[in-house]
Amino acid sequence: MKHLLNLLAAVALLVWGTHLVRTGVLRVFGGNLRKFLARSMRNRFTAALSGIGVTALVQSSTATSLMTSSFVGQGLITLPAALAVMRGADVGTALMSVLFSTDLSWLSPLFIFTGVVFSITRPASAAGRFGRILIGLGLMLLALQLVVQATGPLFDSPAMRAVLVSISSDVLLEITIGAALAVVAYSSLAVVLLVAAMATSAVVPLDVALGLVLGANLGSGVLAVLTTAKSDIAVRQVTVGNLLFKLLGVAVAAPFIGMYLQYVRPYVNGATQLVVLYHLAFNVVVSVGFIFLTGWVADLVKRLLPVPKEGSSTARPQHLDPSALSTPTLAISNAAREALHQADIVETMLIGMLNVIRHNDLKLAEELRKLDDVVDRLYSDIKYYLTKISREALGEEESKRWTDIISFTINMEQVGDIIERVIIDIEDKKIKPQRNFSEAGMAEIVELHERLVSNLRLGMSVFLNGNVRDAQKLLEEKARFRDLERAYASTHLTRLMDRTAPSMETSSLHIDLISDLKRINSHICSIAYPILDSAGALAPSRLRESRLHPIDNP
Known part of the structure; x- marks a missing residue:
């Protein structure tokens, strides 16, 4: 029981650290990030690049999705451009998972100490808000260490290994579990890092880990749809279109998990790198390969979710994003x-x-x-x-x-x-x-x-x-x-x-x-x-x- 509590605490700390970084970046740089996104819509390729940059800072493709969908709701950008941004956003969060998978444990105490000093000494200033970002980064790095330490003793038990064996027999179940974890944690990045840490400790087999990664990607799309469920149709079109891309990508990638392990595993050292590089490769292939489908998906979404004609726009809020x-x-x-x-x-x-x-x-x-x-x-x-x-x-x-x-x-x-x-x-x-x-x-x-x-x-x-x-x-x-x-x-x-x-x-x-x-x-x-x-x-x-x-x- 003690080891289980330690693992749950480490996972909670990872999710909380991700939340601190996301909210902190949005509070300090949110206005500038939104302007940068709005100005980068000349074509689908610059839109995708802007999605990579913004998501790398925010560390949440869901947050980028919400910002982008709000632009569509206000009529500032078209739906195909917004879907192109989301293709880049998925690559951005994958790049951050690769960065955090490296050994940055020495930065954890430095970030936490510096962040606490800034937050206490200048709580209401931009420096204080930046301090909370540093605290979040430090907690994420610390949590990853704690996950590795807690998973070993816990998953040595015969009962837990029996559960893992049952999961490994069903790719669809792995994807479902990964998606559920991403929705609950409100962060696919946190789930991917958690799965990578568990794979490193040999808690889950590599093929199971990759299935969970696919599920985490799908879960981020589901999360964005749930978050905008009560928004205007124009806003929901972006998140539904993004979910269709993720469904298509997962459907194409799932059968090739074994091939990835067979051909890539000999050239990659460590289970952690194997997992996060798979996450990156999946999003790069899907984004580059499917970016030409943004117009087609946009038309499909518009047919699925048509925007009702309104006589007057004064009857509803125009600026409450x-x-x-x-x-x-x-x-x-x-x-x-x-x-x-x-x-x-x-x-x-x-x-x-x-x-x-x-x-x-x-x-x-x-x-x-x-x-x-x-x-x-x-x-x-x-x-x-x-x-x-x-x-x-x-x-x-x-x-x-x-x-x-x-x-x-x-x-x-x-x-x-x-x-x-x-x-x-x-x-x-x-x-x-x-x-x-x-x-x-x-x-x-x-x-x-x-x-x-x-x-x-x-x-x-x-x-x-x-x-x-x-x-x-x-x-x-x-x-x-x-x-x-x-x-x-x-x-x-x-x-x-x-x-x-x-x-x-x-x-x-x-x-x-x-x-x-x-x-x-x-x-x-x-x-x-x-x-x-x-x-x-x-x-x-x-x-x-x-x-x-x-x-x-x-």
């Missing part, structure tokens, strides 16, 4: 872009609201009310996306931006709700009874509306740029709007005293409308508070209180 979550800085930027998308729809609702008031357009009113559902859905999507970002990986500025985005989206969602209620009131109290505002009353509503649209655009600019002067201007607009609302309420009462017929018919609606417009403006102006607070330009009195209760403040 799941593969960017491992790069918190990039994920925060994506959430901010999506928040501006949400605000654009609110602006459309706000502009359309005046047209409904002026022209009694019931069809437009219905369309605008449906847009509020889109605003609500985007708010939920942005909020859920932000909750999946690791807060521990965020610096002070990024954490503040995280909070600002949440606050902005809440305000936009509430503005959308108010506009929907205003439109319903207009339908019930103006359009259906066929009433009209007085000429003076309509002019007041138009002026307030123009200020609202202007303030919303200014608020979006403040949210995007964080300009303190614009934030102060936006806050000043709150006071001006409040004064206008009071003045127009007073002039409306004057018209009632003068017995103006249209004003008397729409009195309740008019008062409610200008009050709702003031509430909308309060939500818009509250965008300025976080900016002014961070700059120390927010007075610690009434303004700070209004930040907490922007609607209650008159």
Whole structure:
């Protein structure tokens, strides 16, 4: 039992080290890696080379798959180019397995010591994040040593050898076990290194080890499909296409395992090198031999998973890239872009609201009310996306931006709700009874509306740029709007005293409308508070209180 626990602990340490390296590289270099990928799509060969380079750094073809599929989902690259990237990604992870199979044990204590020093002394900086990468590399090298040490005593038992003999009789079972291990470990690299270490200790026969390696390659494709199972069709097309390539490669390579051992074994020293070189040879042959099939596979995948035609792209998130979550800085930027998308729809609702008031357009009113559902859905999507970002990986500025985005989206969602209620009131109290505002009353509503649209655009600019002067201007607009609302309420009462017929018919609606417009403006102006607070330009009195209760403040 002790030896089994030692082996499980070593495997867990190997998987954890791989995870630290993958997430660390993505957090430090993720944005640059994505730009490099996006710029390397001139043809299928440069795309494959970029896949090799990115995966060699990230040490995960699955991570590269997620980044690439997100580009397809955003319409930045074509599906054949993405599949070409994945051909290179498989070669990249195989190259890393060859590197780690060499005797680098002397680097393990150096990496761990240096990484811990960087992580402790500068935890929130790029150096601290790079330190976590070094810790991951050191743990991987240490884990490989522990696997070799633990497998010998464990697999000397007769019961375990009987289990291994049963596995060696079925290539399909070996592939299935290897694929399952890769899915569970979330890393085909870790499984290949584990199998190589076990083969070195004579725990598994070489033919079994090679079957497990084929399974690990297949498992990485299955893992990517499972990870993107709930993504858009365009994203899933990449991972499904990559899985088809892996299935084809495994089907072609499996019958030739014996031939590989027969002809290559005499020229390779050691079981470890034999296993990792087989992993490399498999991926090189499949990538080079099948790269000309990317167009054909892309067409097949498009027939299997056709992209549904959509009337409008505004109804779904456009920037919430799941593969960017491992790069918190990039994920925060994506959430901010999506928040501006949400605000654009609110602006459309706000502009359309005046047209409904002026022209009694019931069809437009219905369309605008449906847009509020889109605003609500985007708010939920942005909020859920932000909750999946690791807060521990965020610096002070990024954490503040995280909070600002949440606050902005809440305000936009509430503005959308108010506009929907205003439109319903207009339908019930103006359009259906066929009433009209007085000429003076309509002019007041138009002026307030123009200020609202202007303030919303200014608020979006403040949210995007964080300009303190614009934030102060936006806050000043709150006071001006409040004064206008009071003045127009007073002039409306004057018209009632003068017995103006249209004003008397729409009195309740008019008062409610200008009050709702003031509430909308309060939500818009509250965008300025976080900016002014961070700059120390927010007075610690009434303004700070209004930040907490922007609607209650008159």
